[in-house]
Amino acid sequence: MRLQRQFNGQTITLDTHNPLGSGGEGRIYAILEDPNLVAKIYHKPNDEDAEKLTVMYNYPPATAMVSPETTAIAWPVDLLHTTDNKRQIVGYLMPRVHKATPIHIFYTPKSRREQKPLFNYLYLHRTARNLVASIADLHSSGYIIGDVNESNILVSDTALVTLVDTDSFQVRDPDTGFIYRCPVGKAEFTPPELQGQAFRDLNRTPEQDRFGLAVLIFLLLMEGTHPFSGVYQGSGDPPAIESRVRAGHFVYGTKQVPYQPMPYAPPFEILYPKLQQLFIQCFETAYNNPQLRPDAKTWLIVLKEAEANLITCNQQSEHRYGNHLSHCPWCDRTEKLGGRDPFPSRLAVKQKQNLQPLKRKRKRVLNNKPVPVNNRPLFTPPNRSIFAQPTAKKTLVLPQAPNFYLQNLLGNIFEGVVLGGLWGTSVLSAIIALIVAFVQGKEAIIGGLMVGAMWGAFIGIVISVYLPPPGGLNRVLALIVGGWSGIFVAAVIAGLILGVWNTEPLIGQTLMWGALMGMVWGAVWHLFKPPLSLPHIGRLWGRRGAFVGGVWGSYLGTLGGICLGILAVGWQQFEQTNSNINSTSNSSEIALRIMATAIVAAGVGTIGGSLAGGLFGTVGGAPSLPLSLNLYGRRGAFIGAIWGNFLGAISGAGLGVLAATSFANFLDTSATTGTTSLLIGSIIVSAGIGSIWGMVSGLIWGAFGKL
Known part of the structure; x- marks a missing residue:
């Protein structure tokens, strides 16, 4: 099977x-x-x-992953899907x-x-320590095992513990708060x-895991005896x-x-x-x-102390x-079991005495004689590692930088x-219609936008009736999304009509530029899918940190640049007003100045943010991307905006380089402009346009599940 x-x-390929x-x-x-994966x-x-x-x-x-050779928790390293279109x-x-x-x-004698x-009592203590260390890590990460039992825990000959069957754990999605429950459990490890x-x-709650954990520790240290097993002293069946x-x-x-x-259970006093x-x-x-049950960290401290206070028999x-x-x-206990040593010597194992049947019949012993207790003070436990000896230095395994793959190169390019x-074309057409409507006062266009809003809201409500949550939208959200979608569609239609009937070359050039920008961005979007998950341990560093830092830096730099650009124009206008400077700027001129300044500031912000984010990410300053599998709605819009901004900035900068080198005569309007200045300016402006374009487009595409 492939x-x-x-x-x-x-x-x-599966075997x-x-x-x-x-x-x-x-x-x-x-x-x-x-061979290292299953x-x-x-x-x-x-x-x-x-x-x-x-x-x-x-x-x-x-x-x-404790080390490259040691797996403490068999966590999913990737998902598998069929190779067909589904x-x-x-x-x-x-x-x-x-x-x-x-x-x-190990705990069954x-x-x-x-x-x-040769797995002696020291190793049983170490096994318990490693077990509680893994569960403490799970609980601190917000996970709950739920189905605590002996079949989901593997132990090596050196007492290293691996938790398996992790897909049955109770999982809470930190992005949505949704809880994927653990539907199973074993009675012997289930709390009252x-x-x-x-x-x-x-x-489930961590307190319920703690009960099962305590049962496992008891089984390990009491020769497989369950804490609630015993000889029934009442009447009737046990x-x-x-x-x-x-x-x-x-x-x-x-x-x-x-x-x-x-x-034949060991005395409780041996503990x-x-x-x-x-x-x-x-x-x-x-x-x-249940809140009083000791947590895993408490068990870890006491088990370390107990192991440190073990001594060797003479x-x-x-x-x-x-x-x-x-x-x-x-x-x-060896004498009580008729010569059967629970922890045979190496010589006895070499001679296979541990496999030989008992030479004499065991006598039934009804009462355990008390174990003599020494009242001398305990010595101070040395500082020991929580993992089995010999223990490799605890290192974090960093997956490689995300690999972008092309399902079908030509198909993706064509679709994009x-x-x-x-x-x-639609976006620029809508922008043209809005500018003409509100700057030139075309009442017909404004009326068309209002009709589009009403029809869109109506269609949204109808869709919400047939596709209610959780699979669809609620009524209010459907009304809002439908209304804005109707305005957009009406604006697109109005802009296209203006482009067809109007002989102004600027409108046609704008539509062609929108088509070109959309084609480039769409191709890049479809070629380079976002890394749908970046597994993280705290913050990221190295190549992965540089990559994710660049993505975050581009996004935050664009937002910061836009805000600073708008504030700069607003402050300038405010200063002119307070200084009684005669300004003839109307609202449309101010809007154009804000747009131009925001584009340049966004270009500077996205380039500077990418470089700074990449630098800080390399040394461990990048948070992971909050990604998931089915991206749509608000979460999809957020991720789409981040990823679209990054790809848009790259695409725009690339177009800027192409324009500055191949079409310099069209761009160079000043005789004093040097080639370097033209190139830098073109990159900044194009990156600014691309970053804003990508952010808005990615937000909308991501909201509709196009990631």
């Missing part, structure tokens, strides 16, 4: 003959062109999945996690003994307040685990519950004292108040236990030229 990447255009995994939502396939393809792809994935792609957590989003790409195993293999026998609830109808969670029957808490600890307190706080104290070097205990609990030419 699919295309959404954001860089590369076509990839569909050897799927790596399958679930209720989709299948995982290897990528033949890149694809998840949905059984039933839909638009909501595509929107959710795009938000995730735009706003990745800060430490999704271009339907059917899945996404994510990093491939090599040499990692589901976390339950039997599977750990058979598959990972959500037991028996329909997850599809609920917005309640299911979800009933125990709902009732808040934490077996190791301070309150009396109808359960005793499981016979570091502060960890014991956090478990009681999470499962017992916070039963009626009898068996693979036994690690807290220094608050007077002797090794794992030696006691045709649409841009029509657009340019």
Whole structure:
């Protein structure tokens, strides 16, 4: 199967003959062109999945990639769509996690003994630390896992943790506030307040993730024992685990519950004292108040301290236990299990003793004997990294600068030229009509504009009736958009009529200039699609920062230049009025002066802004572009204005260079004008016109989903 990447255009091939995994939502396939990536393809792809994935792609957590070799969170690195004309989003790409195993293999004694026998108690602490570090990063980035469970967490032999199945997370779009919910959950990791609830109808909170996180930590440090599992002391059948969670029957808490600890579970006292307190706080104290559950950062601090206070057994070097205990609990546990060492020595593993059956039958032990506790003070924990040893220096992986791709070069150019030419002619025609109407006082044109506004408003209301929100417009917005669209159409028609019937050459030249400008801008717009997402970690730097800084700088420079130009003309007029200088300037002359000044100021602003933005962006001063998948309406207008301004400034500057070098005789009206001055002036004016043109055109095209 061949699919295309959404954001860089590369076509990839899936190894569909050897799927790596399958679930209720989709299948995982290897990528033949890149062994470090895998694809998840949905059984039933839909638009909501595509929107959710795009938000995730735009706003990745800060430490999704700890280093080039280490993936902490298997975050989407691109979306995948079909290669046909529909271009339907059917899945996404994510990093491939090599040499990692589901976390339950490590906390289940039997599977750990058979598959990972040298993964000792120190590594279990480190696994818990790395797990809470990743979840802390997710929560600080505004994401919620929702479906916390053991099958979505992979662990390496060095205790590095990777969160997978990230497309099931609860995601909030920071641009719109829309929440993509997590519709699933596992009862063993679900907090009391959500037991028996329909997850599809609920917005999850970080406090609910904290419950599942605490269960996972308990499983890791208590040999796979669930905090709510125990021997039922009541009458009748033992309640299911979800009933125990709902009732808040934490077996190791301070309150009396109808359960005793499981016979072969480790004593609760083997845990570091502060960890014991956090478990009681999470499962017992916070039963009626989820806000009291310890957050991931609190767990991280205490787990680091607990790991730092582990000491090595004198009898068996693979036994690690807290220094608050007077002797090794794992030696006691080995004896209790009939010689089965939970953390066998390297020699025992080499001799495969960990795989041999027990030599004698285990005796049933109903009560755990208390673990002797040493009351000596804890030593100060050293400063250690939160990631497994050996740990590479934490670096941020910066994707390459955006790659623009051409779906179909000739087709895009043709489409852009045709649409841009029509657009340019229409815009200039409308401008001509408006100037003639309001400067020369043509009542017929003004009346036509009013009729166009009424018809446009009527059509907008009709459309809103048949296309209500969320897919369409609400009545008020439809009235406004329809009215202005009607005015525009009426102005275009009036301008074209003036151009046909009027023998004034200036009108024809203006329409031709509009067509040329529109054709150039339309071709550039269709050739160079905006980078629909620029994944970021804070601010951008390097080549990507320079590029995005230039885009932002052009946009902000244009706005600043226009505002300063208008203020300059206004201040000049104000000074003349206050100084009693006799000025014969009428309103049309003032408007033309404002327009000319704004164009020049916009040209200077867009060029200076692009250069300054590129410079600051290189050293980390550029914010990312707030982009998403389906761009239309206000968001599309905003993005279209930014991107259109950038492309318009480039196109205009290019036309200015062409005009100054090829048509200098037409432009040079002064004998004293030098070639350099003419070139610079032409670039500034053309860049100013192009930036304003591109901003307005991009705003309108983006609002109608033409990005």
